[in-house]
Amino acid sequence: MxxxxxxxxxxxxxxxxxxxxxxxxxxxxxxxxxxxxxxxxxxxxxxxxxxxxxxxxxxxxxxxxxxxxxxxxxxxxxxxxxxxxxxxxxxxxxxxxxxxxxxxxxxxxxxxxxxxxxxxxxxxxxxxxxxxxxxxxxxxxxxxxxxxxxxxxxxxxxxxxxxxxxxxxxxxxxxxxxxxxxxxxxxxxxxxxxxxxxxxxxxxxxxxxxxxxxxxxxxxxxxxxxxxxxxxxxxxxxxxxxxxxxxxxxxxxxxxxxxxxxxxxxxxxxxIRKNYLGVGLGAASLIENKRFHKEEDLKKYLQQAGSTDSLSIDTELLDRKQQMEEFMFLGLRLMRGISTKEFQELFGSNIESVYRIPIEQSVREGLLSEENGQLFLTAKGIDLSNTVMARFLL
CATH class of the missing domain: 3.20.20.70 (Aldolase class I)
Known part of the structure; x- marks a missing residue:
């Protein structure tokens, strides 16, 4: 089974x-x-x-x-x-x-x-x-x-x-x-x-x-x-x-x-971009790379609650580029950072072939570090995390 x-x-x-x-x-x-x-x-x-x-x-x-x-x-x-x-x-x-x-x-x-x-x-x-x-x-x-x-x-x-x-x-x-x-x-x-x-x-x-x-x-x-x-x-x-x-x-x-x-x-x-379902007013979901969230108007929500399709708004099917971006800027919030091996397994590409320039720049500036296949923010990188994460938007 x-x-x-x-x-x-x-x-x-x-x-x-x-x-x-x-x-x-x-x-x-x-x-x-x-x-x-x-x-x-x-x-x-x-x-x-x-x-x-x-x-x-x-x-x-x-x-x-x-x-x-x-x-x-x-x-x-x-x-x-x-x-x-x-x-x-x-x-x-x-x-x-x-x-x-x-x-x-x-x-x-x-x-x-x-x-x-x-x-x-x-x-x-x-x-x-x-x-x-x-x-x-x-x-x-x-x-x-x-x-x-x-x-x-x-x-x-x-x-x-x-x-x-x-x-x-x-x-x-x-x-x-x-x-x-x-x-x-x-x-x-x-x-x-x-x-x-x-x-x-x-x-x-x-x-x-x-x-x-x-x-x-x-x-x-x-x-x-x-x-x-x-x-x-x-x-x-x-x-x-x-x-x-x-x-x-x-x-x-x-x-x-x-x-x-x-x-x-x-x-x-x-x-780490696992599947999650949000129920209730305005709740967000990610299921198999489909992002959507629920109706934000309370009156409409109360009227339509039994109909899943009518409640879901702003549905977006994420393409490969968007998935890679999210993998990077969400995963870098964790102190352990992201796994270069997992990137390869998920997207079929070496992380360096996709993000060589922002990785090299951020490592050179002391914002990122890499150890044992994990890429993570340094202390300086945490202070400038928004700047670092923006670099991984393709």
Whole structure:
């Protein structure tokens, strides 16, 4: 029997209690009736993909947003039950133990849900755990209450601590904490104090991103003309990497750090161009080199959710050139870089024959290095990663 291909599943919940001042994601506050209607439509869409179980098996699940935890626990359980029904996921594969019945960890499904502090109780988390979710990604952003207020977050650091404790008590052994540095008013010392508080909690995974001020957000109106201190941003970045390394975290992607075997498998699939299916408002997919995303208008989504074809927009079949470009600029986000052997196997061409000029230029400038068949960004290359990656657009 032919082994089924792995498929990552992303489920988008576009609701939040209140839009944060820096956020440009596809999300907004909504009333209870809208949320209930969305869950019904989402389950209809999930059911429309029942045919995929013939060729694919789910390897990771990620419920993101917005703030998925603003849904009622019963709604989230319904979503997970629909996924398990449509894709025939056995409960024994939804485990965060390293082995179960002798099977290696990679055979188990990593099932993540994004949670904002203050939006879940211990009881709600217990129900989510029982439904098969085994990883929490918690949006803290800062451990300083002044920062949280200026960012427009709805929680305090104390609220976060209560939620983190509740997640541990509910049995979650794999928790990520999202942090945001390079805030307009933030010093290096301010940031390192935040980082130390989070390290002391020993989460399995930490995502540490520099703030990007996006057009159309309240932050853009307030800070777009403020001069950006690139040196301070880089000092924060490398101080973070050094401190987390000392604390036992592996630096596996430009902005992500994890204990051994706790890297986010779902996100790695994005960076190495594995198949993934996005369901829900505006969710993106890549299946066999076909990229598409879902309808972004909520009213239209609710009307058309049972029809997969009508929901998919901007469908693009990637040609060989586009696939090679993505292989390079996505794969270079990983600290291990890209495999020259894998490039050859995938595209039937030696990487030097396609990218000799940008590789030689970047190596000469100290931006790229190559060891044991892996091509990866140097420290200098990470600081100039956008420049390097742009060179691999054919």
């Amino acid at each position: 032919e082994k089924k291909k792995e498929l990552g599943l992303y489920i988008h919940i576009p609701f939040c209690e209140r839009k944060c001042y820096y956020c440009d994601f596809l999300s907004a506050a909504a009333d209870r009736g809208t949320k209930a209607a969305y869950v019904d439509a989402l389950i209809k869409e999930i059911n429309s993909y029942r045919y995929l179980k013939e060729d694919y098996r789910i390897s990771t699940i990620f419920i993101g947003g917005g703030t998925p935890s603003t849904l009622m626990d019963g709604e989230l359980v319904r979503i997970m039950e629909a996924v398990k029904d449509v894709f025939q996921i056995e409960d024994r594969f939804l485990s965060d133990e390293k082995t179960v019945n002798g099977l290696p960890k990679e055979d188990f499904i990593e099932a993540t849900i994004e949670v904002n502090p203050g939006t879940v109780s211990r009881e709600k988390l217990l129900r989510l755990k029982a439904a098969g979710l085994n990883r929490i990604s918690m949006g803290l952003q800062s451990a300083d209450n002044k920062d949280l207020k200026l960012l427009g977050r709805i929680h305090t650091y104390e609220t976060f601590l209560d939620t983190y404790k509740a997640a541990r008590e509910a049995g979650f052994q794999n928790i990520n904490i999202d942090l945001m540095s390079a805030l307009p008013w933030q010093s290096l010392q301010d940031w390192m104090e935040v980082l130390e508080k989070v390290i002391s909690l020993r989460p399995e995974h930490i995502s540490a991103y520099s703030l990007i001020i996006e057009e159309g957000t309240p932050f853009y109106e307030k800070y777009s003309e403020v001069s950006f201190d690139d040196e301070l941003d880089r000092a924060m970045y490398w101080s973070t990497a050094e401190r987390l390394k000392a604390a036992g975290y592996g630096h596996y992607e430009i902005s992500n750090y994890a204990f051994e075997n706790r890297e986010c498998r779902h996100n790695i699939a994005y960076w």
